[in-house]
Amino acid sequence: MRTRIVRPAPTVVRSIIASRCYTTASRISLAYDLHEPANPASDAPGAIIFMHGLFGSKKNNRSISKALARDLGRPVYAVDLRNHGDSPHHSRHDYTSMAKDVAGFIEEHTLLDTTLIGHSMGAKTAMTLALRSPELVSDIVSVDNAPIDAALLSSFGKYVQGMKKIEDANVTRQAEADAILKDYEESLTIRQFLLGNLHRPEGEKTQKFKVPLKILGVALDNLGDFPFRDPGEVRFEKPALFVRGTRSKYVPDEALPIIGQFFPRFRLADIDAGHWVISEKPAEFRHAVVEFLKPKM
Structure with missing residues (x-):
């Protein structure tokens, strides 16, 4: 340093x-x-x-x-x-x-x-x-x-696309989400960082992201x-x-x-x-x- x-x-x-x-x-x-x-x-x-x-x-x-x-x-x-x-x-x-x-x-x-x-x-x-x-x-x-x-970085837009695809797939396990996100980010560390936003809302079987993807997607510009x-x-x-x-x-x-x-x-x-x-x-x-x-x- x-x-x-x-x-x-x-x-x-x-x-x-x-x-x-x-x-x-x-x-x-x-x-x-x-x-x-x-x-x-x-x-x-x-x-x-x-x-x-x-x-x-x-x-x-x-x-x-x-x-x-x-x-x-x-x-x-x-x-x-x-x-x-x-x-x-x-x-x-x-x-x-x-x-x-x-x-x-x-x-x-x-x-x-x-x-x-x-x-x-x-x-x-x-x-x-x-x-x-x-x-x-x-x-x-x-x-x-x-x-x-x-x-x-252009990667942030790709992350939003990948995260939206995960939500559309109605995943129930993080491994399923990671398999989808691999198409958008090679780094396991960054994928884990992004998937840290996943949670299972009370009363639901599928996992969703805590962050509002539509709002953040619009804000990227x-x-x-x-x-x-x-x-x-x-x-x-x-x-x-x-x-x-x-x-x-x-x-x-x-x-x-x-x-x-x-x-x-x-x-x-x-x-x-x-x-x-x-x-x-x-x-x-x-x-x-x-x-x-x-x-x-």
Whole structure:
């Protein structure tokens, strides 16, 4: 791992599940797992909110959340963003809406000096909230995404097609679903990640996906966009860490100047990984985050 500055004990876990249903409310109450440190640090700042990427959920970040709670002595809230995991579904799925949900979460739980950590979709949500409401955020960690418009990998569209085919097939076992998904994704690890969204609704024999495939399929075209265009109008003047996978395309070198304009106090940590930085290199990721967030002497 290479880090550079660029300037222009077991945890206690409590799980809260929001009622997973379709809602028309403008702000969604997010489901979450709370990972509390066994030995809270007396001089530590506030809580950490950890946000997953597209098709992910709070359970994907369980291990790293526990590790950060332990290492930093801070509570970590791993949340399910709207249309994911156990959080409600909504027809609108964009970064402004997701940022408003997280702002509401901070206010609902009366959190202060909050750190935002987000991967991919969660990273752009963190960036959006930091720029929109900097008074709610102490610092951010953006994992393999940048404040630029960039098309999503074409594989995400293929995943939606494969997942829809699985639902149409009325599968009863995960092995059946995996056999279908093989036509859309070769990697067993990624297939397992996607199939982690499968569940059997109460009273039904067949398995369905927790995520609303139609809503997310429509949202794909816009999830590569970033809602802010002009860093001359808005910027986040507090610390920010951008962690990028050096074998990923989402944070190219040419994006670094625009990152510096929106986030003038940012640091960059390069990790030899693809887009799935946290799962590919968890130790290196944890080290980069702890070094960034540990109290400065």
